[in-house]
Amino acid sequence: MPEGHALHRLARRQQRLLGGQRLHVSSPQGRFAHEAALLDGMVFRTAEAWGKHLIHRWDDGGRGTAAVHRIVHVHLGIYGTFREEPLPMPEPTGQVRMRLIGPELGIDLRGPNACEIYSPDQLDALVARLGPDPLRKDADPEIAWRAIHKSRRAIGSLLMDQKIIAGIGNIYRAEVLFRVGVDPYRPGTGVTRDEFDAVWADLLHLMPIGVRRGHIHVVRPEDDHGAPAYSSDRPRTYVYRRAGEPCRLCGTAVLWAEMEGRNLFWCPSCQS
Template sequence: MPEGHMLHRLARLHQQRFAGNPVGVHSPQGRFAAAEELDGATFEHAEAHGKHLWHFYGDDRVVHVHLGLYGKFTESPVPLEQPRGKVRMRLVGPTHGTDLRGPAACEVLSPDEVENLRARLGPDPLREDADPEHAWERITRSRSTVAALLMDQTVLAGVGNAYRAEVLFRNSLPPRLPGRSLSRPQWEAVWGDLVRLMSGGVRTGRIDTVRSEHSPEATGRQPRRDRHGGEVYVYRRGGAPCLVCGTPVSTAELQGRNLYWCPSCQAD
């Protein structure tokens, strides 16, 4: 599932390519019934909150997209080729178009419905209006593990498995630490780290969390080869030596997702 930085990248891209223009909206697959009503409407702006993407139109209608596990946008210059596969929504602007396939959600909401959805989400480290205090209030009262809380989108919006694993490692926090045992300085360090790391992800389109002293160039090791890209400490590195201490990276399942950590660097 794409993490929050990718939704913010899409929002920026769609803002650049479509905002202020009438756009063509189609549903080649036929499962986005509102496409006919939106076709020719003016695309006002795009924004993201966590793993949710919104396209705002001038008539107070908002297209809400959640990519889920399989959703994907494919961007192309105009003129577009005939749709291939099951395209839920095709959006066509003056210079580019985008095809959306396989989303968990693609629906039209009113502005009030968008605000109701937003109210259920935790603060997004990539949004200027984010208030980390709301997340801290939830975390400091919780017996759940810090690892579980970081993935709870009602606590923090946009953090996925990779950023969860990496920010805990970078801050030497055991993943099973109860939220209420996290100190205020530790929380502030985690929040600041998420802002920095995820902002970098928006710029580059990849998740890079390794500090310069542990990079392939500094250590002479081979660069990471993984379909997700980016240099990371523990994510998807189960059994491999920790880049800092050499201890094999541990892995376990937590609430249906794989958890990665170094048992030495993140000791209880």
């Protein structure tokens, strides 16, 4: 599943490509057909991300109280993807949930976990149940700190809980805990304020790099050598997907376990 940086990067790109344009909207698959008919011919105004959720705002180009506004919520889940196509777009194949066609290009959305029109109240409810998103200027880390400080759950689980911090996935979880030297099994109540502040500061540093570059970069320049990355098209990591390999800093074998159904990686020496 894409982590928060990927959704923010996607929102910025769609804003740049589609913002202010009147679009043709359809649902070749049919599952979004009614909603697509409501959006067809409207103006795509903004795209923004809240954690792993993408929000599109539309209007009919009118002014004042007579203007019609609509909100589209997209959650890509594990399989969802947006694909850009030059015009004229080819005939849709497969499960295209939503097709957007503008003056210069088209975009197909396939396989999302959710693609739906939201009311303002539904959007408010979504935002209310999400933790602060480090990539948003309005993020309040005190909300996350209060939730972590009173919880007996492992910090490795808490960082993956979107109600506590929005946008964090498996890679950022593993790598930030390594970089600040915190054992992922330590309960939230055992995390000090200084350690939490270090985690938050590291997220504020690392996640914008992911937005700019399109990949998660976590290894400091002085450590960016030695064993290759876990995949040929990915930058090096400290522990993520490196189970059994020597830690880049101390040489201890990186450990793997399953935590709440997700793969967990850590160095038992550097994160003691």
